[in-house]
Amino acid sequence: MSLIQRPHRRDGLVLAVACGLIGLPYGVLADSAGLTMAQAVALSVFTFAGSSQFAYVSVIGGGGNPAAAVGGALLLAARNALYGPVVTPVLRGGAFRRAVAAQFLTDETAAMASAQDDPTDARDAFWFTGLAIMSLWVAGTVAGVLLGGNLDDPGAWGLDAAFPAAFVALLVPHLATRAGRVTALIGAVVALVAVPTTPAGAPILLAALAVGPGMAVAARRRSL
Amino acid sequence: MSWTALVVLSAGAYAFKLAGVVAGERFADRLAPVTTLLPAALFSALVVTMAMADGPSLVVDARLIGVAAGVLAVTRRAPMVVVIMVAMAVTALVRVVA
Numbered sequence: 001m002s003l004i005q006r007p008h009r010r011d012g013l014v015l016a017v018a019c020g021l022i023g024l025p026y027g028v029l030a031d032s033a034g035l036t037m038a039q040a041v042a043l044s045v046f047t048f049a050g051s052s053q054f055a056y057v058s059v060i061g062g063g064g065n066p067a068a069a070v071g072g073a074l075l076l077a078a079r080n081a082l083y084g085p086v087v088t089p090v091l092r093g094g095a096f097r098r099a100v101a102a103q104f105l106t107d108e109t110a111a112m113a114s115a116q117d118d119p120t121d122a123r124d125a126f127w128f129t130g131l132a133i134m135s136l137w138v139a140g141t142v143a144g145v146l147l148g149g150n151l152d153d154p155g156a157w158g159l160d161a162a163f164p165a166a167f168v169a170l171l172v173p174h175l176a177t178r179a180g181r182v183t184a185l186i187g188a189v190v191a192l193v194a195v196p197t198t199p200a201g202a203p204i205l206l207a208a209l210a211v212g213p214g215m216a217v218a219a220r221r222r223s224l
Numbered sequence: 225m226s227w228t229a230l231v232v233l234s235a236g237a238y239a240f241k242l243a244g245v246v247a248g249e250r251f252a253d254r255l256a257p258v259t260t261l262l263p264a265a266l267f268s269a270l271v272v273t274m275a276m277a278d279g280p281s282l283v284v285d286a287r288l289i290g291v292a293a294g295v296l297a298v299t300r301r302a303p304m305v306v307v308i309m310v311a312m313a314v315t316a317l318v319r320v321v322a
Contacts, residue, residue: 007303010303010304010305011303011304011305014304014305014308015304018308039227039230042227042230042234043230043233043234046230046234046237046238047230047233047234047237048237049237052233052237056229056233066226066228066229067229069229070229070232070233070236073233073237074233074236074237074240077236077237077240078240079266080237080240080241080244081240081241081243081244081247082244082262082266083241083244083266084241084242084243084244084245084246084247084248085244085247085248085251085252085255085258085259085262086248086259086262086263087245087248088245088248088249088252089248089252089256089259091245098245098249099242099245101245102238102241102242102244102245103238103241105241105244105245107266107267107270110263110266111263111267114263115263155319156316156319157312157316158286158287158290158311158312158313158314158315158316158317158319159312160274160287160315161275161286161287161290161291161294161311161312161314161315162308162311162312163274164270164271164272164274164275164287164291164294164311165290165291165293165294165295165297165298165307165308165310165311165312166294166304166307166308167267167270167271167274168271168291168294168295168298168307169294169298169304169307170267170304171263171264171267171268171271172298174261174263174264174267175264179261180261180264181264183261183264183265183268184264184265184267184268185268186265187264187265187266187268187269188268188269188271188272190269191268191269191270191272191273192272192273192276192282195273195276195277195280195281195282196280196281196282200279200280203269203273203277204266204269204270204273207265207266207268207269208262208265208266209265210261210264210265210269211258211261211262211265214261214264214265215257215258215261218257218261
């Protein structure tokens with residue numbers, strides 16, 4: 001089996017390339033916020049949560065208080081706790097392997113794993129996507145720090161549309177049931193209502209409440 | 225720049241991830257109905273916030289038009305690489321034109 005013959009590996013690699021590209025502006029921002037190369041890379045390896053890292057370096061770069069920067073970044077990282085129960089059914093291995101797997105939990109790895117029908121594919125999608133993203137995210141970070149201010153605005157490439165579009169594709173398998181469609185619709189509405197009224201990170205957490213109405217729909221379908 | 229904040233951030237981010245994995249193992253049966261639907265809620269919320277949020281405001285801009293083009297590509301069963309490239313190209317094009 002070649003490296004990327006399987007569709008989930010091809011998609012995982014595409015996501016990793018997009019993460020590598022978005023790593024460039026992260027590196028630039030980290031550099032201009034006063035982080036050293038070692039610090040920018042350490043965040044990419046150990047925090048390994050893109051939106052949290054962007055939030056952190058933005059606040060620091062704007063002269064904000066480090067405690068507030070960490071607090072805001074952690075609120076964005078909190079949703080990764082919700083991905084644990086989504087991926088654990090397909091993960092295997094002992095405590096050490098699972099502890100390592102936890103580090104690789106991101107929006108992308110959880111979405112790639114949960115979009116697969118076959119558990120073996122799901123497990124492979126999780127690890128392949130996780131390792132590919134880690135590699136290219138770190139490479140993008142290094143390149144961004146080195147490039148510094150010599151980088152074009154990534155908005156000009158339309159990179160900000162890449163991730164929402166990719167997650168549309170990853171959402172589709174979850175819309176197969178009526179309960180899934182109701183959950184997705186309510187989740188989107190809750191998130192949109194929450195964006196102007198709650199701090200960054202909270203809208204996604206609040207959207208999880210949409211599972212309640214979704215379960216009610218699923219239960220009613222079963223009782224009919 | 226001190227390392228303290230970076231260590232706290234990394235430890236906190238990992239604690240969230242690990243807590244989810246541990247909870248997922250310990251309460252797998254009870255959480256099953258929730259985890260079946262959770263991706264639908266979270267990924268649809270991610271799509272709309274990444275497509276429309278600009279800090280605390282909601283905006284309709286080139287990015288949303290690009291994402292809409294990506295949705296069209298998804299409905300035509302395009303592979304993810306095509307979906308992403310369509311979304312990026314349309315967004316970049318609208319920015320050039322606008």
